[in-house]
Amino acid sequence: MTTTVESTAVDRPAASARRRTGPSYLNTHAAWKWLTAIAGIVIALAMLLPIIWMAFTAFKPESDIVAFPPTLWPRELTFEHFVDVWSRIPFARLYLNTIIFAGSVTLISLLFDSMAAYALARLEFSGRGVVLVLILVLLMLPFQVTLIPLYDMLNSIGLTNTLPGMIIPRMTNAFGIFFLRQFFLSLPKDLEEAARMDGASEWRIYWGVIMPLAKPALLTLGLFHFQYNWNDLLWPLIMSADVESATLPAGLALFMGQHVVEYGLLMAGSLLALLPVIAFFLLIQRSFVAGIATTGLK
Amino acid sequence: MTTLQTAQTAPPQAAAARTDAPRRHRSHRKAITAWLFLTPALLVLAAFTLYPMVQAAYLSLTNYNLIRAAEWVGLDNYVELFGDPAFWNAFWNTVYYAAVVTPVTIGLALVLAVFLDRQFAGRAFVRTAIFLPFIVSLGIIAIAWAFLLDPNIGLLSYWLSQVGIVSGQGVLSDPQWAMPAVMFVGVWKNVGFYMVIYLAGLQSIPEDLHEAARLDGANAWQRFRNVTLPLLSNQTLLVSVMALIASLQAFDQIYVMTHGGPFFRTETLVMLIYREGFQELRFGYGAAISWVLLIFVFLLSMIQYGYSQRRQVRY
Numbered sequence: 001m002t003t004t005v006e007s008t009a010v011d012r013p014a015a016s017a018r019r020r021t022g023p024s025y026l027n028t029h030a031a032w033k034w035l036t037a038i039a040g041i042v043i044a045l046a047m048l049l050p051i052i053w054m055a056f057t058a059f060k061p062e063s064d065i066v067a068f069p070p071t072l073w074p075r076e077l078t079f080e081h082f083v084d085v086w087s088r089i090p091f092a093r094l095y096l097n098t099i100i101f102a103g104s105v106t107l108i109s110l111l112f113d114s115m116a117a118y119a120l121a122r123l124e125f126s127g128r129g130v131v132l133v134l135i136l137v138l139l140m141l142p143f144q145v146t147l148i149p150l151y152d153m154l155n156s157i158g159l160t161n162t163l164p165g166m167i168i169p170r171m172t173n174a175f176g177i178f179f180l181r182q183f184f185l186s187l188p189k190d191l192e193e194a195a196r197m198d199g200a201s202e203w204r205i206y207w208g209v210i211m212p213l214a215k216p217a218l219l220t221l222g223l224f225h226f227q228y229n230w231n232d233l234l235w236p237l238i239m240s241a242d243v244e245s246a247t248l249p250a251g252l253a254l255f256m257g258q259h260v261v262e263y264g265l266l267m268a269g270s271l272l273a274l275l276p277v278i279a280f281f282l283l284i285q286r287s288f289v290a291g292i293a294t295t296g297l298k
Numbered sequence: 299m300t301t302l303q304t305a306q307t308a309p310p311q312a313a314a315a316r317t318d319a320p321r322r323h324r325s326h327r328k329a330i331t332a333w334l335f336l337t338p339a340l341l342v343l344a345a346f347t348l349y350p351m352v353q354a355a356y357l358s359l360t361n362y363n364l365i366r367a368a369e370w371v372g373l374d375n376y377v378e379l380f381g382d383p384a385f386w387n388a389f390w391n392t393v394y395y396a397a398v399v400t401p402v403t404i405g406l407a408l409v410l411a412v413f414l415d416r417q418f419a420g421r422a423f424v425r426t427a428i429f430l431p432f433i434v435s436l437g438i439i440a441i442a443w444a445f446l447l448d449p450n451i452g453l454l455s456y457w458l459s460q461v462g463i464v465s466g467q468g469v470l471s472d473p474q475w476a477m478p479a480v481m482f483v484g485v486w487k488n489v490g491f492y493m494v495i496y497l498a499g500l501q502s503i504p505e506d507l508h509e510a511a512r513l514d515g516a517n518a519w520q521r522f523r524n525v526t527l528p529l530l531s532n533q534t535l536l537v538s539v540m541a542l543i544a545s546l547q548a549f550d551q552i553y554v555m556t557h558g559g560p561f562f563r564t565e566t567l568v569m570l571i572y573r574e575g576f577q578e579l580r581f582g583y584g585a586a587i588s589w590v591l592l593i594f595v596f597l598l599s600m601i602q603y604g605y606s607q608r609r610q611v612r613y
Contacts, residue, residue, distance in 0.1 A: 037420050053442055068450070123335070152362075169347075261445075270442060
């Protein structure tokens with residue numbers, strides 16, 4: 001911080017000299033700024049195109065959707081898809097499944113990840129290195145290799161097509177443990193040393209000292225877990241034989257595959273399905289982006 | 299790291315401490331506490347990740363198919379695999395997908411990061427817009443992409459036809475264009491994530507380095523090439539490992555947009571695992587494919603890791 005402030009202070013004569021070179025410089029400079037801003041907006045809109053298309057189409061009547069040529073802007077507005085989606089698809093069921101699945105995985109995993117991370121970052125014991133290597137290896141291996149045996153295992157105890165069956169294998173996550181361990185390592189030690197001097201148990205230190213300090217990291221990881229499970233397609237697809245027991249992405253994909261594609265309905269359902277994650281993200285965007293930006297870079 | 303070092307450099311004190319009975323007791327109790335903290339996570343990982351991985355290796359040596367009990371067949375599945383055109387098709391599709399999507403995503407992320415490192419009105423909005431695809435469900439948003447590319451009523455198809463790019467049966471049913479289409483969506487989905495990592499890297503580069511290069515007469519491209527890019531190599535490494543591993547596991551948009559078609563042109567290894575394992579219910583064969591994927595991913599990440607160790611940048 002101080003270096004940048006100082007360097008701008010030192011630069012000032014040079015900068016003002018540059019600025020004195022005349023109005024033409026100022027004009028091209030302003031023009032550049034405008035061009036940059038316009039280019040930025042164009043890129044942003046292009047990136048958002050499928051979401052914008054989804055949002056507008058959800059409000060188009062079916063006749064407008066199939067009309068040629070297609071337009072982005074609805075020629076007519078209707079709310080029928082948002083009404084129909086609840087009856088044509090077991091949408092409320094899907095929604096509830098997804099909330100329970102993503103919500104409980106997030107909460108349980110945050111607890112288990114942080115407990116393991118605390119031991120790995122703050123407690124000394126023999127075997128710590130081995131556990132750490134194991135977690136790093138699990139982090140690297142593709143989870144798809146577990147799908148068939150996992151399905152077989154859960155099937156044999158009757159947990160396929162159930163929410164617990166979907167949730168239990170996700171109760172912790174190698175990435176989450178690693179992520180929080182890195183964060184815990186960066187926390188100052190004096191607070192917890194003081195607590196230890198006062199005779200606090202390790203559990204008290206973990207829960208009362210470390211966890212409150214780790215709030216930003218927990219929020220970031222929480223959004224990670226939440227969006228990952230809310231959005232996941234393959235796992236719920238495998239675990240649910242029908243739309244009833246699926247989550248939103250799997251349910252919508254199954255619906256799309258089984259019926260003549262009704263885009264209005266699908267777009268309305270999709271829009272509703274995306275909203276919670278987008279809202280959650282916009283709410284904690286700042287700490288989330290700061291959190292991922294530093295992931296694994298320490 | 300530091301604790302490891304102190305433990306190594308201080309053996310005399312440690313030995314002295316070890317004669318101290320209460321302290322030994324305390325460290326023993328500490329170890330128990332540590333393992334208690336680890337227990338829930340380790341149990342879950344052992345039962346639902348580690349065990350299934352080993353089990354997959356075992357299943358890959360059997361002809362298990364959910365109905366029939368597992369029967370040992372040795373390496374038959376692997377022999378069949380390496381003679382199976384469907385496997386090689388999926389393998390090369392996966393390599394093709396990863397070989398295009400990984401560098402394109404990283405390059406684009408870098409360009410966007412450099413662009414968005416400048417000050418301009420609306421920058422925060424642009425950053426958010428580019429990052430947003432990363433947090434929405436690929437499976438769901440792929441429905442919108444499929445719709446945009448619908449040959450009859452899709453807006454993007456219509457726009458493309460207006461500029462002379464016409465595909466009669468639609469991009470997603472066109473054997474030539476289906477793969478580029480799902481690649482495009484793959485890049486679109488992740489580019490914002492890598493851009494954010496690059497942005498953080500750009501912001502951590504001390505301004506005086508650029509200033510020094512500028513005083514030495516380096517132009518913008520030279521400054522980027524010789525100052526910015528080398529100092530971003532930590533980010534490039536991290537991003538390329540993540541992008542490569544992610545692209546080797548491509549599934550969601552392919553399942554929704556093309557289902558592996560047309561003519562298996564977009565069937566990746568994960569799609570093939572899904573088809574063999576969960577549609578044909580050939581668990582043994584599917585497990586064998588998944589082990590090939592595992593070894594493939596593991597080897598590539600090891601190579602990349604080794605490569606990175608040699609060129610880490612610190613400043």
